[in-house]
Amino acid sequence: MIAIQGQSQSTRASEQQLANQFSKEGWICNRGVAGNKKSFDVSQSFVHCFCPPSYYGNRCEFMSDRLTVFISFKNQTNGSSTGVIKILALLVVLINHTSTVLDRHEVHFTSTLDNYKEKQKFYFIYPRPHQLRSNTHNYTVRFEAYQLHENESIEFLAVWIYPVPFNFLPSQRLAKVLKYTQQSQLALNHTCFTRYNPCLNEGRCHPIMNKLNEIHSYWCECGNNSYGSHCEFKDQSCFISSTKFNYCSPTSLCRPQYDHYGQKPLCICSMNSYGSRCFMDRQCQMKIGQNSCQNGAICFTKYQHYNLIDAYICQCPKSYFGPTCQHRSGAIEISYDNENQSVTLSGDQISATVIQLFDISDREELNLKKQVLYKDSLPSRLLITSESVIHPVFGLI
Structure with missing residues (x-):
């Protein structure tokens, strides 16, 4: 029991020492980033500050004009x-x-x-x-x-x-x-x-x-x-x-x-x-067929010198979504038979049709995910796509 207590105390002491060391390095460079720089003598090291453009100095202590x-x-x-x-x-x-x-x-x-x-x-x-x-x-x-x-x-x-x-x-x-x-x-x-x-x-x-x-x-x-x-x-x-x-x-x-x-x-x-x-x-050159997007999407260069990894944007077709249009959109097919309806409405009686798709949040609130408006009568068969794999919980027509 005494050995365990001694080991836990030494562990806490070493953790506190590391915390003090990193705490000092985190604040010593003001708004810059601190890094340990080794000298020719491996046993010796000192803190080197990497300053943002708005600051300069050995410790980033001066503001740049x-x-x-x-x-x-x-x-x-x-x-x-x-x-x-x-x-x-x-x-x-x-x-x-x-x-x-x-x-x-x-x-x-x-x-x-x-x-x-x-x-x-x-x-x-x-x-x-x-x-x-x-x-x-x-x-x-x-x-x-x-x-x-x-x-x-x-x-x-x-x-x-x-x-x-x-x-x-x-x-x-x-x-x-x-x-x-x-x-x-x-x-x-x-x-x-x-x-x-x-x-x-x-x-x-x-x-x-x-x-x-x-x-x-x-x-x-x-x-x-x-x-x-x-x-x-x-x-x-x-x-x-x-x-x-x-x-x-x-x-x-x-x-x-x-x-x-x-x-x-x-x-x-x-x-x-x-x-x-x-x-x-x-990466994006549509003229010569160099396209990083998938599934027939069109790429456009973003021209951001600070972000060369994500240097383009993809314009996805209706059935796909994602950064490179790699995911297929979820689809909901709606069809109805006019002959089996209890109430029959002729086309001139319907001025517009609204289809709303909802999700339910944790607080039991309705979140409108998508809304489609059709003028005049509703088609007998239609397909609604969403930019997600998971479909909304329910819909209203």
């Missing part, structure tokens, strides 16, 4: 929006008349998913070096819109540029509706529509969508070998030296000087590719 952005896309053209619209958002600082990209984020609007009216939220992190983080610098947010076509081509659509006021604040918000207007609807006396092209090195001039009233306000779209406000600077980083291959994939666009920290060009991927250099193919 950040700009939260809310955007939505509105097409003001006569036609409806089709295909995929890629919005490339850039946080830019102007130092010595030179624009430097500090942070970037990509957002996709897809007509098949009908998410054009949805608000997209993300945030930029301001840099911590003193030469880039200063109240005297002018910070702007630039939105570049690209149309992604099914033939893997990429078309530039429009650009919006908004200043960031009160940049001395550690945290602020920017909420904008990106209104797109075709160039045919713009003023003909705009600088971009004259014979003189202000952009150099085969750069393309584009009006700024949020400054259409200013005919001399424009932005230069530079190619893969130049950069600058007027594409006046040359850059060959999009071409790998001593090889005939480009840095980005052949179906993508290459933009030098779009990554200040990595010192590498930015690759703008086409509809069916992704990755830092756009050499990886997406």
